[in-house]
Amino acid sequence: MSNTINATLECQNLTKTFNATDPPAKVLNGVDLTVKDGEFLVVMGASGSGKSTLLYCISGMDRPTSGSVHLQGQDLTSLSDTEMSQVRLTQMGFIFQQGYFLGNLNIRDNILLPALKAAPRATDAAIERVDNLMERFGIAEVRLHGITEVSGGQLQRASICRALASEPTVLFADEPTGALNSSMSTDVMDSLTDIHASGTTIVMVTHDPVCAARGDRVIYLRDGLLLDSRELGAWSEAHATKREDELLAWLREHGF
Numbered sequence: 657m658s659n660t661i662n663a664t665l666e667c668q669n670l671t672k673t674f675n676a677t678d679p680p681a682k683v684l685n686g687v688d689l690t691v692k693d694g695e696f697l698v699v700m701g702a703s704g705s706g707k708s709t710l711l712y713c714i715s716g717m718d719r720p721t722s723g724s725v726h727l728q729g730q731d732l733t734s735l736s737d738t739e740m741s742q743v744r745l746t747q748m749g750f751i752f753q754q755g756y757f758l759g760n761l762n763i764r765d766n767i768l769l770p771a772l773k774a775a776p777r778a779t780d781a782a783i784e785r786v787d788n789l790m791e792r793f794g795i796a797e798v799r800l801h802g803i804t805e806v807s808g809g810q811l812q813r814a815s816i817c818r819a820l821a822s823e824p825t826v827l828f829a830d831e832p833t834g835a836l837n838s839s840m841s842t843d844v845m846d847s848l849t850d851i852h853a854s855g856t857t858i859v860m861v862t863h864d865p866v867c868a869a870r871g872d873r874v875i876y877l878r879d880g881l882l883l884d885s886r887e888l889g890a891w892s893e894a895h896a897t898k899r900e901d902e903l904l905a906w907l908r909e910h911g912f
Contacts, residue, residue, distance in 0.1 A: 670723035701877035749819030771821035809840035
């Protein structure tokens with residue numbers, strides 16, 4: 657394990673094989689990856705390339721078959737399931753295509769619940785943080801609504817608030833705009849861009865080049881291997897179209 661300076665996440669020779677199929681399916685084939693502190697990293701690739709599997713393995717939601725994953729120097733692959741659950745609860749935030757909210761709780765309580773579980777003795781601080789997040793992302797007015805009483809975009813912003821409520825070290829997003837229309841997608845990506853600008857490290861899987869162009873760096877997977885990487889630099893709305901066009905051209909070079 658190298659002691660890379662200013663690295664939030666490092667994985668080395670990461671492999672993942674699913675043995676339930678015949679023959680077994682090797683989805684990751686030895687991925688080496690470093691995510692720098694404060695970086696917005698985007699993972700892309702064709703369907704079946706291993707991008708979501710990579711996200712699950714580096715976030716501890718699934719265990720790799722071999723290789724190592726370190727979060728700020730801590731070896732996640734050596735932790736027990738209970739220890740890994742605590743790391744996810746206190747150091748990681750997650751945004752998925754679907755919100756996975758509890759139907760018997762209102763929007764505010766859905767956001768608040770994991771923050772209270774992460775720090776049960778800091779209830780007042782958690783409540784204040786959640787209320788501030790809901791104001792910041794424009795959903796304070798629907799805080800008492802049920803999850804079926806708000807739009808898809810509002811639900812995804814609630815997901816972002818929930819992911820940030822425990823002040824995570826790194827935020828993982830798996831196709832966060834996949835179920836949204838273009839206007840709602842832009843809204844959510846504006847929120848993620850704002851979060852990144854405040855210093856949060858983000859790792860996002862997406863199939864959408866427009867969303868991917870918001871990142872600092874895009875990596876491209878093929879057949880479970882890290883095929884290539886492209887540095888994009890800091891996001892600028894003034895240069896968005898040029899940035900998106902250049903990224904799409906690069907992706908097409910790789911058969912996207």
